[in-house]
Amino acid sequence: MTITAPASTVRTLRSGVYTHRATAEELRIDVDGPHPTVSGTTPGRLTWIAPVTWDDTRQGWAGRIEYRDGGTGAAAHVLVTPAGEVTFSGCGTRPTTRRFVFTRSAFRTVGIEFDTVEGATAVTDFSLRSHPNRPAGLPDRTLTIEDVFTAQGIAMKRTGGGDVIPVSGAGDDSTWSDIELHDAMTAHWSRWADTPQWQVWTLFAGRHDEGPALGGIMFDGIGAAQRQGCAVFGDSFIAEPPPGDPNAAAAVRRMRFWTAVHEIGHCFNLAHSWQKPLGRSWIPLRVDPEARSFMNYPYAVDGGAEAFFSDFDYRFSDEELLFLRHAPEHLVQMGAAPWFDRHGFEQARRASARTLELGLRVRRAEPAFAALEPVVVEVSLTNTSPLPQTVDRNVLAGEGLTVLIEGDGREPRQWVPFARYCHRPDPVVLQPGESLSTSVFPWAGRNGFDLAEPGRYSLYAALATPSGDVLSAPLRLEIRPPADRQTDRLAGDVLTEGVGRVLAFGGSRGGSASLDRANDVLSEVAARMPASRIGVHAAAALGRVAARPGRVLTADRRFRVVEADPTAAQALLTTAYANPERAAETLGRNRL
Structure with missing residues (x-):
């Protein structure tokens, strides 16, 4: 018979991290909350997780191992006794019992540093009863950012920081771009390293380039090691108290504090409460737009911020705690898995509404690309309902579109384009069966070249719309190895950020x-390899520029007019479009 464990029994098995001294195997026991869970990591880096319940007959916490990540092999069932004895059984193997020793109460240990831009305000703590709109049982204490995480099993300690960063780091406009934030992090964070580590940096600044509508950002999406830095913009909407608020100063401080914890949560790879299906799931995650969690927007719940904070206990949701405490280390640790990795594309696609359909395609019968051929993908949004649907004409070109690239046997990466575009809203009505389409260029971006290595890949797309997220079916494609030595030798010159x-x-x-x-480099490619796919792209890009006059900003910040070169343009465009069918296949319809 299975029953809930008596409180006295729970107390004899402390929640926290246990280790097996001989093998260094780690066990995370979490039995004092609403979702008792045991997870473990073997020396071979296999991570498993098991929801457990108290088994009165065997006097222990028992459950079936449901999810695994990495490595090979694992038992099917686990039993943990209050004495720390753990028995694994099932999967055709004899039961084995090992004793684990309590090591620490914190499931993870994280270092954090806070720096502030000159003239900005840093908010790293909040007095919980300083504002009258709060839960009745909220304790009378000042909560720090470190306290928020430590109280939930993630020990957070300040490792340094406190620097005042010159506002000149944001350039002449005094507003911050993602690149400027990244440069500030590498220059001022004492723990900066382009490698995975349990460390996070938070900058309190004035305003982002996007303006007052952006209150905070997890900006670190560049390079191999991501999710290490975030920023809070005090000179934004979060500095505006609700009209008629009884304690405006406390309301502003509360919002700045919430924003900081929210962005740090993203550094742990936590998605918004309504975005759990995005990415590729480690375990199924429930969409909860009404969650009273740091990962939800207070103003997005029913009743707005007033309803949110009246019932907010300054914590993460139970499922988010499950992820923070038990997910495989490489999915949580800063600098390891990319942002939005393992948050469940296929699960969401099956559950999404069918009024709009997001599609990915390439313009060729066989989705295979030659070595060094830039990959162009067409994205379409189709009204699949029997009624007209209103969408923004530029919805596929903005921040709402997310593309993930997953190579077989490789970690998935989010494609980060070199530029995002902010358009004025332009509503357009799609009749049943009508579509919008555009081309995207996932071959290259701020992460580098995620589609350059030979192999097979899956591409996924998600689009945020006012009526909810729309998920695509996966697009499978292949990158072929170099066909000759010349192509192989050119790789080092072609696969650069400039090209x-x-x-x-x-x-x-x-x-x-x-x-x-x-x-x-592109001129050399167009001249030496005019019949190749990369030659078509090179000639088209050079020919477009040569065909019309333009201006160049020089080093002394003056514009120099460059005249058109009709002769060169004709030769290049003839090379690019000599075979219209080939040009359409490789350039894509929207880039012809």
Whole structure:
């Protein structure tokens, strides 16, 4: 018979991390909350998790191992006794029992540093009873950011920080771009390293380039090690108290405090409460737009911020705690898995409404790309309902579109384009069966080249719309190995940020060493390999620029007019479009 464990029994088995001294195997026991769970990591880095209940007959916490990550092999069942004896059984093996020793109460240990831009305000704590709109039982204490995480089993300790960063780091406009934030992190964070580590950096700044509508951001999506840095923008909407608020100063401080914890939560790879299906799931995660969690927006729940904070206990949801405490380390640790990894595309696609359908395609019968051929993918949004649907004409070109790239046997990566576009709302009505479409260039972006290595890949897309997220079916494609030594030798010159940027934007007149070098490489490719797919892209980009006059911003911040070169343009465009069918296949309909 299975019953809930008596309180006295629960107290004899402390929640926390246990280890097996001989094998260094780690066990995470979590039995004093609403969802008793045991998870473990073997020396071979296999991570497993088992929901458990108290078994009165065997006097222990028992459950079936439901999820695994990495490695091979694992038992099917686990039994943990209050004495720390753990028995594994099932999967055709004889039961084995090992004794684990309590090591620590914290499931993870994380270091944090806070820095502040000159003139900005840092808010790293909040007095819980300073505002009258609160739960009646909220304790009378001042809560720090470190306290929030430590109280929930994630020991957080300050490792340094406190620097005042010159606002000049944001450039002449004094507002911060993601690149400027990243540069500030590498320059001022004492623990900066381009490698996975249990460390996070938080910057309190004035305003982002996007303006007062952006209160905070987890900006670190560049390079191999991501999710290490976030920023809070005090000169934004979070500094505006609700009209008629009885304690405006406390309301503003509360919102700044909430924003900081929210963005740090993203650094742990936590998605918003309504975005759990995005990415690729480790375990099924429930969408909860009404959650009273740091990962929800207070103003997005029914009743708005007033309803949210009247019932907010300054914590994460139970499922988010499950992820923080028990998910495989590489999914949670800063700098390891990319942002939004393992948050469940397929699960959400099956459950999503069918009024709009998001599609991915390439313009060729066989989805295979030659070595060094830039990958262009067409994205479409189709009204699959029997009624007209209103959408934004530019919905596929903005921040709402997310593309994930997963190579077989590789960790998935989020494609981060070189630029995002902010358009004025332009509603358009899609009649039943009608579509919007655009082309995206996932071959290159701020993460580098995620579609350059030979192999097979799956691409997924998600689109945020006012009526909910729309998920695509996966697009399978192949990148073929180099067909000759010349292509192989060119890889080092072609796979550079400069070439990626020039091709992503359809051409460049140069003006910097990187872009000038990229144009030289593309000129060589167009001349030496005119019949190749990369040759088509190179000739098209160079030809478009040569066909019309333009301006170049010089190093002394002056514009230099560059005249058109009709002769060169004709030769290049003839090379690019000599075979219209080939050009359409490789350039894509929207980039012809």
